[in-house]
Amino acid sequence: MIQSFETQLQVSLRALGEIVAPALAGADKHVIEQLHLVMAALGFMSARLSSAATFQRAELEGYIALAEEAAANFRQHRGSDCEPLVEAVSAARSALVSSTAEADCYQRSTRRLRELVAALIGQSTSEAEAADLQALVLARSGEMLSDARLWCLPLGFELDPDALPQRDWLKIE
Template identity: 40%
Template sequence: MNLDLDVQLQVALRALEETVAPSLAGAEKHVVEQFHLALLTLRFVHGRLPDMRRYARMELDALLALARESIAAAGSAPALADAVGSAEMVRADPAADTAGIEQAARRLRDEVTALGAAASDPALAARLDRLVLEAGGTMIGQARQWASPFGFELRPEELPAPAW
């Protein structure tokens, strides 16, 4: 068995397209739709797998910047500062895997959200909201670019260039 993930995905896609797809002729519509969605997802994974770690690191960098700005705005945010410290260690680790990078990013996102939700000063809450919206626009643009192979973008050429 070939252990190369790229080759394994190519073989699975070919088998699904050349063997399974033709056998679905006459199948119920929802079965065919689900098959095509699963096939599209596998094609997406196959195409994006080489960039997954870089994308996760780009997202972590964006969330680290947002977290630092949020701490500066709040003046004190111990839980978020702890999450930043942990995320910086992951970011500095050249051997960090994608799952670890994503976990650090998720924790930052959760702590930034918690900081905003706990803000009792309306001015601080508004400032934190602005920071999230500003950072979110860029991050959403990259997420849309990442998911563009699914074909849902009306004008994919207008999406920002990949930053990963």
């Protein structure tokens, strides 16, 4: 059995492209389409596997910054801390400094922060508070969207990849 994930992905892609695809020559279009979707997904994973944890750390750092600003907004409007958000930020920061944290830990922390910030908007006690939170989310979303578009470059949907900002967390190959 091959031990390296990268090698396993490459071998699987090669087998699908060189053996399975030709064997399906007379198959229905939807079968071929599904095979190509699987190959594209495996190709994307292969291209991004070595950078996954680094990307997810960078994404988490962005959500920590957003959550801290949202917590400050909450404090400003309500005069107290939003304890669940403060605790989630603390846990996320701990994950970032942990030498044993893995990519799924970063993803869980990111998801939790995203959920809590979204909940704050829904629980706003005034229009001003909701408007401030929405403006904050919109201001932060531009960079997050650019990062997501950079991450997905191997999928080939970006019309002008050179127009995207470069990030030090991503090696473009």
